[in-house]
Amino acid sequence: MLGRVARLHGTPCYAYDLARLRRQIGLLKSHLPPDVEVLYSLKANPSPAVCRLLAAEGFGADVVSVGELSLALGTGFTGRRILAGGPYKPTEMLARLAALPGALLSLDSVSEAEELSRCGLPLRVILRLRPDFPSSAVMGLGPGSRFGIAFEDLPRCHEILRTGSLTLAGFHVFAGSQTLDPAAVVRHLRQSLDLSLRAADRLGCEPEVLDLGGGFGVPYTARDQELPLELIGEELGSLCDRAAPGRIVLELGRYLVAQAGWYLTRVVAHQALPGRSAVVVDGGTHQRADLCGLNLRARGVPPVVLPPRPGLPLEPTDVLGCLCLSEDVLAEASPLPALARGDVLAFPNAGAYGLSASPFLFLGHPSPAEVAFEDGEIELLQAPGASTMNVAELAGAAGAPPAWKELWP
Numbered sequence: 001m002l003g004r005v006a007r008l009h010g011t012p013c014y015a016y017d018l019a020r021l022r023r024q025i026g027l028l029k030s031h032l033p034p035d036v037e038v039l040y041s042l043k044a045n046p047s048p049a050v051c052r053l054l055a056a057e058g059f060g061a062d063v064v065s066v067g068e069l070s071l072a073l074g075t076g077f078t079g080r081r082i083l084a085g086g087p088y089k090p091t092e093m094l095a096r097l098a099a100l101p102g103a104l105l106s107l108d109s110v111s112e113a114e115e116l117s118r119c120g121l122p123l124r125v126i127l128r129l130r131p132d133f134p135s136s137a138v139m140g141l142g143p144g145s146r147f148g149i150a151f152e153d154l155p156r157c158h159e160i161l162r163t164g165s166l167t168l169a170g171f172h173v174f175a176g177s178q179t180l181d182p183a184a185v186v187r188h189l190r191q192s193l194d195l196s197l198r199a200a201d202r203l204g205c206e207p208e209v210l211d212l213g214g215g216f217g218v219p220y221t222a223r224d225q226e227l228p229l230e231l232i233g234e235e236l237g238s239l240c241d242r243a244a245p246g247r248i249v250l251e252l253g254r255y256l257v258a259q260a261g262w263y264l265t266r267v268v269a270h271q272a273l274p275g276r277s278a279v280v281v282d283g284g285t286h287q288r289a290d291l292c293g294l295n296l297r298a299r300g301v302p303p304v305v306l307p308p309r310p311g312l313p314l315e316p317t318d319v320l321g322c323l324c325l326s327e328d329v330l331a332e333a334s335p336l337p338a339l340a341r342g343d344v345l346a347f348p349n350a351g352a353y354g355l356s357a358s359p360f361l362f363l364g365h366p367s368p369a370e371v372a373f374e375d376g377e378i379e380l381l382q383a384p385g386a387s388t389m390n391v392a393e394l395a396g397a398a399g400a401p402p403a404w405k406e407l408w409p
C-alpha cells in the first residue's frame with residue numbers, strides 16, 4: 001500500500017493508516033472504564049480523515065485555536081464535548097464557545113480569568129492547575145511549568161469567577177507528553193486527581209469535570225514497550241470512584257495517532273562520508289518536527305525500504321534530508337540494504353506532531369502531500385503544496401511533471 005501511495009502521490013508524503021488508528025481506539029475502549037471520557041487533542045494531528053474517524057467513534061475534542069475549533073466542528077465532534085485550552089483564546093473563539101451549550105474552556109491564568117469575566121459571556125470553565133509534583137514525561141510539565149494556575153492563587157481566581165458570567169465546572173491538570181513508563185502514567189493520573197480534589201476542597205466546590213490530562217506515550221524505538229493499558233485502566237477505575245460524582249476526562253493525542261502515520265521519502269542521491277554509507281532524500285527534518293523534539297534520529301525504528309530488498313546485507317546508513325543544514329538527518333547509522341536512487345524510505349511512527357508542527361516553509365521546498373488509507377482505498381487529504389518561492393509557476397511552467405515521476409515511472 002505504501003508503495004502505491006508513493007507512486008500515486010509522490011514523495012515526500014505523509015500517509016495515515018486508518019486501520020492502525022482504529023486499533024488504538026479499540027485498545028482504549030476495551031481497557032479504560034466506560035465512565036472515563038476521552039478527548040482527542042487535535043494538535044497531535046489535525047488531518048480531517050483522522051478527526052472524522054475519532055469524532056465518529058465518540059471522542060470529544062481538545063482544541064487550542066479558532067482553526068482547531070472550526071475543524072473539530074466541521075469533522076463531526078459535538079459541541080458539548082469540546083474543551084478549549086491554551087494560554088490565549090481570541091474573541092472569536094470565546095463567542096463561538098459561548099454558543100455551544102456544554103462546551104468547556106480551560107482557564108490558564110488569573111489574568112485570563114479577569115479578562116474573561118469582563119467579557120460577560122456565559123462560559124463554563126475548568127481551572128488549569130500547575131502540577132505541584134515532578135513530571136516523568138519526556139516532555140514534562142511539573143512545578144516549573146509556564147502553564148496553569150498556582151495553588152495559592154486559587155482563592156483569587158475563585159473570587160473573580162463568583163462576580164462574573166463564568167461558571168466553574170472543574171479542574172484540569174496536564175503533566176506532560178510521551179510518558180511510556182506505566183508506573184509514571186499511573187502516578188501522574190493519581191497526583192493530578194489528588195491536586196484537583198485538594199483544589200476543590202480549598203474552594204468549597206464540587207467539581208463536575210476532572211480533566212487529568214494523560215500524556216500516554218508510544219514506543220518510538222525498538223527497545224520501547226507498548227504501554228500496558230490494563231494497569232492504567234485499573235487505576236482509572238479506582239480514580240473514578242474517588243472522583244464521583246465528578247467525571248474523569250483525559251485528553252490524548254500522540255497515543256492515538258503516532259503509530260498510524262508514515263512519512264515517505266525518496267532517495268535522490270548518495271553522499272560519500274568517511275567510513276559510512278549515506279543517502280540524501282527528498283524530505284527532511286523541516287517536515288518532521290516530531291523527530292527533532294524526541295531526538296529520534298539515532299534511536300528511532302529504521303525506515304522500511306520500498307521496493308523491499310529481502311535477504312540483502314544491512315549496513316549502517318545515514319539518511320540525510322534535503323536541507324542545507326548539517327543537523328538535517330532523518331536517521332543515523334540505520335541498518336539498511338544498499339539503496340538505489342528512486343528507492344522509497346517509509347519512516348514509521350510519524351503520525352503525531354509531524355507536518356502541522358513543522359517549519360516546512362524553510363528554504364522554499366513544497367509541502368508534502370497527505371493521504372489516508374484503509375481497505376485498499378487511498379484518500380488524498382492535501383495535495384503537495386506549491387513552494388512559497390515557486391518561480392517556475394510564476395514563469396508559466398506549472399504544467400511540468402513532478403520530479404518524482406522521472407524517478408519512478
Ligand SMILES: Cc1ncc(COP(=O)(O)O)c(C=O)c1O
Nearest residue numbers: 041174177178215251252253254
Ligand atoms: C494541555 C495539553 N493537552 C494535551 C496534549 C496532548 O498530549 P499527547 O499528544 O501527549 O497526548 C498536550 C500536548 O502537549 C497538551 O499540552
